[in-house]
Amino acid sequence: MKVYFRILSYADKFGLSATVYALLMALSILFGLINYSFLMPTLDILFDQHLTASATNMSNIYRKAMDSATQMLISEYGKKGALLSICFILAAANLLTNFFKYFSLRIITRIRANVIYNLRKHIFDKLTTFHLGYFTNERKGDLVSRITNDVQEVENSVINTLTVLFRDPLTIIIYFTVLFFLSWKLTLITIIILPVSGIIISGISKRLKRESEEGQHTLGQMLSIVDEMISGMRVVFAFNAQQYMYNKFDQQNKQYVRLLKTMYDKRELASPLSEFMGVSVVGVVLWIGGSMVLKQEMKASEFFFYIISFYQILVPAKALSNSFSSIQRGLASADRIFKIIDTPTQISDAPDATDAPPFSDAIEFKNVCFRYGHEEVLKNINIRISKGKMIALVGPSGAGKSTLADLIPRFYDTTSGNIFIDGRDVRSLTLDSLRAQIAVVTQEPILFNDTVYNNILFGNPGCSEEQVIEAARIAYAHDFIMQLEHGYHTHIGDRGMKLSGGQRQRISIARAVIKNPAILILDEATSALDTESEKWVQAALSTLMQNRTSLVIAHRLSTIQNADEIIVLDKGKIVQHGTHKELMQEDGLYRKLHLNGTSL
Numbered sequence: 286m287k288v289y290f291r292i293l294s295y296a297d298k299f300g301l302s303a304t305v306y307a308l309l310m311a312l313s314i315l316f317g318l319i320n321y322s323f324l325m326p327t328l329d330i331l332f333d334q335h336l337t338a339s340a341t342n343m344s345n346i347y348r349k350a351m352d353s354a355t356q357m358l359i360s361e362y363g364k365k366g367a368l369l370s371i372c373f374i375l376a377a378a379n380l381l382t383n384f385f386k387y388f389s390l391r392i393i394t395r396i397r398a399n400v401i402y403n404l405r406k407h408i409f410d411k412l413t414t415f416h417l418g419y420f421t422n423e424r425k426g427d428l429v430s431r432i433t434n435d436v437q438e439v440e441n442s443v444i445n446t447l448t449v450l451f452r453d454p455l456t457i458i459i460y461f462t463v464l465f466f467l468s469w470k471l472t473l474i475t476i477i478i479l480p481v482s483g484i485i486i487s488g489i490s491k492r493l494k495r496e497s498e499e500g501q502h503t504l505g506q507m508l509s510i511v512d513e514m515i516s517g518m519r520v521v522f523a524f525n526a527q528q529y530m531y532n533k534f535d536q537q538n539k540q541y542v543r544l545l546k547t548m549y550d551k552r553e554l555a556s557p558l559s560e561f562m563g564v565s566v567v568g569v570v571l572w573i574g575g576s577m578v579l580k581q582e583m584k585a586s587e588f589f590f591y592i593i594s595f596y597q598i599l600v601p602a603k604a605l606s607n608s609f610s611s612i613q614r615g616l617a618s619a620d621r622i623f624k625i626i627d628t629p630t631q632i633s634d635a636p637d638a639t640d641a642p643p644f645s646d647a648i649e650f651k652n653v654c655f656r657y658g659h660e661e662v663l664k665n666i667n668i669r670i671s672k673g674k675m676i677a678l679v680g681p682s683g684a685g686k687s688t689l690a691d692l693i694p695r696f697y698d699t700t701s702g703n704i705f706i707d708g709r710d711v712r713s714l715t716l717d718s719l720r721a722q723i724a725v726v727t728q729e730p731i732l733f734n735d736t737v738y739n740n741i742l743f744g745n746p747g748c749s750e751e752q753v754i755e756a757a758r759i760a761y762a763h764d765f766i767m768q769l770e771h772g773y774h775t776h777i778g779d780r781g782m783k784l785s786g787g788q789r790q791r792i793s794i795a796r797a798v799i800k801n802p803a804i805l806i807l808d809e810a811t812s813a814l815d816t817e818s819e820k821w822v823q824a825a826l827s828t829l830m831q832n833r834t835s836l837v838i839a840h841r842l843s844t845i846q847n848a849d850e851i852i853v854l855d856k857g858k859i860v861q862h863g864t865h866k867e868l869m870q871e872d873g874l875y876r877k878l879h880l881n882g883t884s885l
Contacts, residue, residue: 295403296396309389319378414630426509435618442615446608453601500544640718644803653702675835677845680854724802728809730793732781738773744796760795760825
């Protein structure tokens with residue numbers, strides 16, 4: 286139940302809401318009890334039975350209260366008038382029952398909506414705080430499954446049981462109290478017998494939770510496969526891999542269906558099992574209670590009321606047993622959700638972090654090492670990047686170029702060593718203020734399924750339309766944007782797939798332009814482009830880099846010949862540094878790569 290109450294903690298002011306709900310539901314149950322309570326004197330009036338004048342023991346106190354009220358009505362209005370009065374009382378009690386029930390359900394509806402909203406919000410907020418390595422280790426489809434399917438399962442299996450878990454125990458307690466006053470012997474027997482069904486169903490529920498966890502994991506795997514296929518559809522078609530992807534998906538799909546069948550079988554078993562146990566208990570009550578009536582230890586009207594009241598316990602008891610089996614799927618999903626929420630955030634603001642002042646001097650790497658898992662990616666890196674300078678990083682694939690650049694905006698933190706901006710350790714600065722001064726243009730332009738205008742504005746949401754257009758002009762994107770169907774308000778599709786590679790890259794450059802960053806990181810921004818597109822993008826980049834501090838991860842020599850300094854990395858170490866001319870005069874890795882025509 287710890288996980289269950291943790292879910293409920295996401296409701297706003299849950300304690301107050303639960304208290305008001307319990308009060309309203311208790312009133313609803315009590316007025317419902319009045320309906321059934323007047324059945325005893327009503328039957329006695331109809332069948333001309335003697336009304337109880339006094340109570341000699343605890344079991345007669347409840348009956349005496351009902352009979353006294355009925356005698357008052359008979360003495361005032363006569364039997365026929367009393368019967369009519371009781372009918373009006375029953376109608377009024379029923380009206381009040383449903384009145385309080387309605388408003389109690391409205392409270393539950395708000396609790397449910399708040400829980401789901403806050404839970405999804407917390408998961409999404411948490412995902413935005415993780416470092417890049419987290420998303421490398423996790424399947425995207427599985428993460429999407431947790432924020433969609435798992436939260437939906439929590440709503441269906443957990444939140445929907447709120448009414449059952451709060452109302453039904455209260456109903457059972459109130460009606461058991463009434464039953465105790467009617468006949469403590471019969472009530473004691475039912476208290477002994479009823480828990481048996483609960484123990485049996487509890488065993489089924491535990492197995493159901495284990496299978497639910499596996500089922501949700503399998504569903505996440507399925508979504509990952511779908512995401513991979515859609516994202517890589519061009520490659521799938523090119524290699525005739527449709528059958529391979531189908532078989533991969535079908536395998537997970539069949540496994541999920543097998544688990545689903547097993548879960549449904551176990552969950553559906555709870556209902557007939559609880560019904561059978563309930564009928565068995567009713568049979569015992571009928572036999573014992575009927576014997577008491579025959580022995581005149583109990584009046585027929587009392588026994589009739591007892592059976593009706595006992596039935597009011599069986600219904601919520603059955604609902605409770607069914608909800609406990611149903612709730613396991615939701616708890617399994619909640620466990621998967623809380624694994625994300627409970628994952629510690631590795632990169633965050635230090636308690637004494639301060640805002641970064643405007644960049645004015647230099648970026649320095651001092652004895653920086655970085656290890657990813659067991660692999661040492663960077664080893665003892667020492668670099669100084671002065672303001673306004675262009676520094677290029679070159680080297681073979683896997684040399685650590687992108688990782689080194691990712692350390693500046695703290696996408697990762699160093700394993701050892703320090704990175705300073707204007708003499709201040711980046712870990713002593715707030716993330717927002719640090720990243721506000723940095724723009725990144727990557728090899729694969731990341732655009733969103735929105736308009737061209739909003740994709741550019743993403744770099745600085747406070748800018749005007751004139752500034753968006755000016756940024757597009759600087760990025761050499763304005764002309765092709767105006768040729769689109771709706772100009773700047775054209776939707777560019779998922780990941781901007783309605784545009785060519787060069788067009789996507791120029792929009793991402795415009796996004797960087799409008800941010801007006803002091804520090805610019807270009808991660809192989811032209812490597813995936815054709816010659817014509819590269820010409821336009823290179824022109825845009827040249828304009829963007831003017832009067833900025835730039836760190837360029839080079840793929841083609843044309844982008845770095847004019848760099849103030851070129852740093853050559855190999856296996857995580859700096860093996861050379863200097864200008865293009867100086868490095869070409871050395872017999873080192875840079876000259877070797879250049880002369881061999883190897884792409885940098």
